Amino acid sequence: MKQAKELLGEYGLRKTKCRLDILDLFLSHQQALAHADIEQVLGDRYDRVTIYRTLYSFKEQGLLHSINDISGAVKFALCQEACSQHQHYDNHIHFSCTQCGQTFCLNEVHIPAMTLPAGYSVHNLHFSAEGICKACNARE
Amino acid sequence: MKQAKELLGEYGLRKTKCRLDILDLFLSHQQALAHADIEQVLGDRYDRVTIYRTLYSFKEQGLLHSINDISGAVKFALCQEACSQHQHYDNHIHFSCTQCGQTFCLNEVHIPAMTLPAGYSVHNLHFSAEGICKACNARE
DNA sequence: GCATAAATGCAACAGTATTGCATTTATGAA
DNA sequence: TTCATAAATGCAATACTGTTGCATTTATGC
Numbered sequence: 001m002k003q004a005k006e007l008l009g010e011y012g013l014r015k016t017k018c019r020l021d022i023l024d025l026f027l028s029h030q031q032a033l034a035h036a037d038i039e040q041v042l043g044d045r046y047d048r049v050t051i052y053r054t055l056y057s058f059k060e061q062g063l064l065h066s067i068n069d070i071s072g073a074v075k076f077a078l079c080q081e082a083c084s085q086h087q088h089y090d091n092h093i094h095f096s097c098t099q100c101g102q103t104f105c106l107n108e109v110h111i112p113a114m115t116l117p118a119g120y121s122v123h124n125l126h127f128s129a130e131g132i133c134k135a136c137n138a139r140e
Numbered sequence: 141m142k143q144a145k146e147l148l149g150e151y152g153l154r155k156t157k158c159r160l161d162i163l164d165l166f167l168s169h170q171q172a173l174a175h176a177d178i179e180q181v182l183g184d185r186y187d188r189v190t191i192y193r194t195l196y197s198f199k200e201q202g203l204l205h206s207i208n209d210i211s212g213a214v215k216f217a218l219c220q221e222a223c224s225q226h227q228h229y230d231n232h233i234h235f236s237c238t239q240c241g242q243t244f245c246l247n248e249v250h251i252p253a254m255t256l257p258a259g260y261s262v263h264n265l266h267f268s269a270e271g272i273c274k275a276c277n278a279r280e
Numbered sequence: 281g282c283a284t285a286a287a288t289g290c291a292a293c294a295g296t297a298t299t300g301c302a303t304t305t306a307t308g309a310a
Numbered sequence: 311t312t313c314a315t316a317a318a319t320g321c322a323a324t325a326c327t328g329t330t331g332c333a334t335t336t337a338t339g340c
Contacts, residue, residue, distance in 0.1 A: 014337055016287065047289050052328065068208045073327070095260060112252045119274035120235060128266045134259035154306055156318065187320050192297065213296070
């Protein structure tokens with residue numbers, strides 16, 4: 001797995017402690033993280049506003065994509081594909097577990113093609129599934 | 141179109157002024173409404189908390205379904221099919237216009253069938269599209 | 281090492297949503 | 311129609327989510 005430090009370089013982001021720590025969190029977790037999740041871990045070291053702004057920068061540069069989670073809060077996850085500051089290519093679906101509350105990218109499940117009624121111009125598609133995740137099902 | 145009064149009866153909801161007025165709003169608008177939209181119209185007549193609780197009741201009884209809009213706020217729309225308090229059947233997609241900010245149910249566009257990796261149990265699917273709506277495209 | 285632009289911390293604030301409790305109201309039965 | 315009761319409402323307080331402005335600190339390239 002890529003190191004946080006080189007990733008920041010590749011994406012044209014300054015290597016600050018805060019950014020390294022936040023990126024490390026994403027690299028060491030498979031699930032999507034909300035601002036609150038990050039604040040819980042790093043909140044004593046960095047200001048909440050800094051965390052918001054870091055997430056925003058990461059998204060702008062194509063390092064993270066955001067997910068409108070069923071929890072209501074926005075979550076973020078690492079982009080798998082070659083996203084840049086110009087365009088995101090996150091055409092996979094997201095799964096939210098109603099039991100553990102975690103959200104995952106199902107990178108192997110692509111969003112199916114859609115035909116909308118005439119008159120609509122589509123710029124983005126969001127597809128999410130809700131249910132019980134692998135880990136919770138296995139735990140039964 | 142059905143009247144608000146009889147709809148409340150059918151869904152086992154008490155016929156209060158607040159509920160009638162809120163339901164009338166939904167019956168007279170095609171787009172999904174957020175709490176803020178309703179408060180703007182009825183906020184001087186009813187408390188914001190009452191509006192929240194009314195929306196929650198309507199959803200519980202299967203009269204409305206909620207949409208996690210791109211605006212961040214939750215929006216609500218009338219259920220077309222025979223939803224009940226036990227199960228929602230809103231398997232259509234939602235369209236959010238980035239220009240006018242409105243969200244619509246595309247009842248005629250059904251969510252395509254999906255196969256998820258083994259281990260996941262799916263209870264609900266959410267599919268939304270983002271772009272320019274019919275009306276905004278026509279206005280150009 | 282130094283100048284500079286970027287990032288951070290802090291304070292204040294706005295919007296969204298929830299909870300508890302007292303009061304009012306819709307409803308069905310007498 | 312009256313009445314008892316459970317449900318709905320209003321109000322106050324609070325929590326959560328997210329944003330903005332500005333002064334200070336820091337990473338970066340020269």
